[in-house]
Amino acid sequence: MPELPEVETIIRGLAPLLEGRRIAAIELRRDDLRRAFPPDLRQRLTGARVIRLGRRAKYGLIGTDRDDTLVFHLGMSGSWRIDPAATGPHDHVLIETDEGRRLVLNDPRRFGSLDLVATEALDQIPPFAGMGPEPLGPDFDKEYLERALDGRTASIKALLLDQRIVAGLGNIYVCDALHLARIAPARAGGRISLPRLDRLAAAVKSVLLAAIRAGGSTLRNYARPDGELGYFSAEWRVYGREGLPCPVCGEPIRRRVDSGRSTFFCRKCQR
Numbered sequence: 001m002p003e004l005p006e007v008e009t010i011i012r013g014l015a016p017l018l019e020g021r022r023i024a025a026i027e028l029r030r031d032d033l034r035r036a037f038p039p040d041l042r043q044r045l046t047g048a049r050v051i052r053l054g055r056r057a058k059y060g061l062i063g064t065d066r067d068d069t070l071v072f073h074l075g076m077s078g079s080w081r082i083d084p085a086a087t088g089p090h091d092h093v094l095i096e097t098d099e100g101r102r103l104v105l106n107d108p109r110r111f112g113s114l115d116l117v118a119t120e121a122l123d124q125i126p127p128f129a130g131m132g133p134e135p136l137g138p139d140f141d142k143e144y145l146e147r148a149l150d151g152r153t154a155s156i157k158a159l160l161l162d163q164r165i166v167a168g169l170g171n172i173y174v175c176d177a178l179h180l181a182r183i184a185p186a187r188a189g190g191r192i193s194l195p196r197l198d199r200l201a202a203a204v205k206s207v208l209l210a211a212i213r214a215g216g217s218t219l220r221n222y223a224r225p226d227g228e229l230g231y232f233s234a235e236w237r238v239y240g241r242e243g244l245p246c247p248v249c250g251e252p253i254r255r256r257v258d259s260g261r262s263t264f265f266c267r268k269c270q271r
């Protein structure tokens with residue numbers, strides 16, 4: 001599943017092809033992914049100029065000069081391909097720019113989504129209404145965390161995965177950020193001191209930025225024909241590393257499973 005750094009990398013990969021370009025044609029090869037496409041999607045996008053690309057949580061945003069924003073989510077298996085030599089059965093949406101570049105949205109499992117929203121209403125619609133701040137934005141800091149976690153007895157891990165508290169964090173980055181901040185995943189969110197919340201906010205930003213840097217180094221592949229924008233592997237600190245040595249103390253990394261989700265952590269380093 002593409003995580004926040006992957007979506008950020010995808011947006012950075014799409015920007016040079018789309019920014020300032022007119023959408024010459026859009027072909028929808030089905031009516032839906034996880035849900036139906038807006039019926040007027042093609043009409044509203046054809047001929048529109050792309051003026052801005054961005055990201056909110058794990059959603060990619062493509063804004064046009066018609067005050068519309070195309071909002072995409074890649075679900076479990078989605079990716080964008082650039083200038084493919086041929087298209088296949090899982091290529092559901094084709095966009096052609098006025099320069100003749102072709103972008104193809106591929107999604108074999110079809111858990112992704114594509115919506116078109118009035119740009120000015122973006123913050124008020126689901127899933128963005130009520131969503132917490134961007135973890136890489138200036139509002140996500142120790143003071144914010146202190147307010148948001150005040151009195152909360154749920155585990156800090158569950159709270160960081162709650163999109164109302166912070167937008168777009170997935171299991172991988174929460175596990176790694178808690179390890180970097182040396183905070184036990186099971187600790188109650190409301191019982192973490194301000195200096196430790198400061199460390200946590202910095203750790204969240206740090207693990208995301210490291211992954212975005214890793215993604216950026218793969219970006220040159222995307223500029224090639226048949227380049228696929230979607231996935232890259234980074235080196236996790238603890239995620240997926242059960243039994244391997246903790247990068248700090250060398251103790252074996254532990255894994256615990258609650259409600260079907262794995263938590264990876266170091267019992268010695270994280271308190």
Ligand SMILES: [Zn+2]
Nearest residue numbers: 246249266269
């Ligand atoms: Zn350790």
